[in-house]
Amino acid sequence: MRPTAIESLRAAQAALAELIAPELASAFALDATQTVQMLLESLASEWDTAAETLSRDNETLSSLLSASRGALRSAAGSNESLAPIVSQIEQRLREDTATSLVLSDLTSRNSSLRATLESVLVAFEDLTGRRGSEMIDEVRNKIYSHLREEAARGWSFWDVSSFRGRMAALQPPAA
Amino acid sequence: MLQKRIQDYLSAKIGADNVAVSNLQRIPGGASRETWSFDARWPENGKEVARGFVLRRDPDASLLETERDLEFRVMDAVAGHGVPVPKMYWLESDGAFLDRPFFVMERIDGCETSPTKVLMDPRFFAVRERLAERFAGILGRIHSLDWRASGLDFLSAPADEAGCAIMEIEKWEGVIDRDALEPQPVLRAAFRWMRRHLPSPAQQIVLVHADYRTGNFLCDSEGEIRGVLDWEMVHLGDPMEDVAWACIRPWRWLGDESMGGLIEREQFYERYEQASGFTVVPEAIRFWELLGNAKLAAIFLTGARSFCEGRTRGPMMAFLGRNIARLELEIMDLMGV
Numbered sequence: 001m002r003p004t005a006i007e008s009l010r011a012a013q014a015a016l017a018e019l020i021a022p023e024l025a026s027a028f029a030l031d032a033t034q035t036v037q038m039l040l041e042s043l044a045s046e047w048d049t050a051a052e053t054l055s056r057d058n059e060t061l062s063s064l065l066s067a068s069r070g071a072l073r074s075a076a077g078s079n080e081s082l083a084p085i086v087s088q089i090e091q092r093l094r095e096d097t098a099t100s101l102v103l104s105d106l107t108s109r110n111s112s113l114r115a116t117l118e119s120v121l122v123a124f125e126d127l128t129g130r131r132g133s134e135m136i137d138e139v140r141n142k143i144y145s146h147l148r149e150e151a152a153r154g155w156s157f158w159d160v161s162s163f164r165g166r167m168a169a170l171q172p173p174a175a
Numbered sequence: 176m177l178q179k180r181i182q183d184y185l186s187a188k189i190g191a192d193n194v195a196v197s198n199l200q201r202i203p204g205g206a207s208r209e210t211w212s213f214d215a216r217w218p219e220n221g222k223e224v225a226r227g228f229v230l231r232r233d234p235d236a237s238l239l240e241t242e243r244d245l246e247f248r249v250m251d252a253v254a255g256h257g258v259p260v261p262k263m264y265w266l267e268s269d270g271a272f273l274d275r276p277f278f279v280m281e282r283i284d285g286c287e288t289s290p291t292k293v294l295m296d297p298r299f300f301a302v303r304e305r306l307a308e309r310f311a312g313i314l315g316r317i318h319s320l321d322w323r324a325s326g327l328d329f330l331s332a333p334a335d336e337a338g339c340a341i342m343e344i345e346k347w348e349g350v351i352d353r354d355a356l357e358p359q360p361v362l363r364a365a366f367r368w369m370r371r372h373l374p375s376p377a378q379q380i381v382l383v384h385a386d387y388r389t390g391n392f393l394c395d396s397e398g399e400i401r402g403v404l405d406w407e408m409v410h411l412g413d414p415m416e417d418v419a420w421a422c423i424r425p426w427r428w429l430g431d432e433s434m435g436g437l438i439e440r441e442q443f444y445e446r447y448e449q450a451s452g453f454t455v456v457p458e459a460i461r462f463w464e465l466l467g468n469a470k471l472a473a474i475f476l477t478g479a480r481s482f483c484e485g486r487t488r489g490p491m492m493a494f495l496g497r498n499i500a501r502l503e504l505e506i507m508d509l510m511g512v
Binding site for chain 1: 200201202203204290357358359360361363364367368371424425426427428429430431432489490491493494497498500501503504505507512
């Protein structure tokens, strides 16, 4: 269907900039218009790949949780508080993983995986750097590597100002 | 109509019958409170008095849940100690006059506050160094202020110098407990990391502005800072908290490594040390920068919840809620992971 979702978002942005903003006299209203403009920009930047990104994230999170289970089991002998986290991971990994591509389903799955990852990561922060924590440290590094990749994705208003240099440094050098 | 209601309010406060209010405008920014600017004229002793005011009213929903009484009292108190702030006039703690609590302060004309203007308008290029010097100097002055003698001991204080960091960790972790709508693995892990890497005790418990940065002061084209704004998070604590907050990446508006877009880090430290008498401790700054980024993320989560629960339609609340990722990136950099 044309205009596509992206084309429609771009049309809304153009209407805001070219038709609505010039008619506004109030600085406050203009400022709100610019914010909506940026909100639309962030949506447009992720729209096309949102389902694929979430689906891949969910796969990666499942794999990280699986690796975390192994690392926690190896550390659990001396730490009873880790057993409930291992159970939580097992339950999460057993849950329905039907491959619905509906965004709300993917988001819901993502949220429950991230909730478990949250518990895991907090536990890892207590365990890391200790004697015998090599397995924990290895999985922890992988988790942070994934979280860094997630955090650097998409469009952010910070990138046009404060994070400009930081984000440029993350880009691969031009061929 | 708001203009008429403000007019009636001023008439009652000033004790003049015919106060005229004009040019009422809502000012962008100041997401924690509605900010309005207006002019007022009234007769006094046979002459006409004209004055510009700013009114800060509690919003329906906010990025921050703060006490306007506290902000008013602190700004009023620091004014007499060489800290430039607008003159505070009246505080109303209930909604009797304008539906919600508010306060009225002096409007300082002829100044800029927007970082874009202050850092990118050619009028300010030549005075940037002076501005940077004032920026560091005023922060030193705030921290040197004797808060007990200034009547600011009503602010909650940490138990001791070692308790400053944990007090702030608990405050902002509590905001995430209350307001996060989704799991926050990076923020949760960061708070855990901070608890394991507490900074050395504060050199002294001082008045902490807690939002001291480029964008929160009014400056003129001579490079003079004429008003430090946005005191709503003010508290007693570690001076390094303010130094680090001024340095966090979100306020490095020029996209490079200059602090606040104003000054190189080492120079900022040097000037601050000269003004305050405190020593900047880089390891403490790392901790407080990390906490600062997590605090900012927590503030955005509060805005996002307000938006998602329909307590505000302000697009900024929705927008900021979707912009936490870069803060997480910075947090992970500071954690060294």
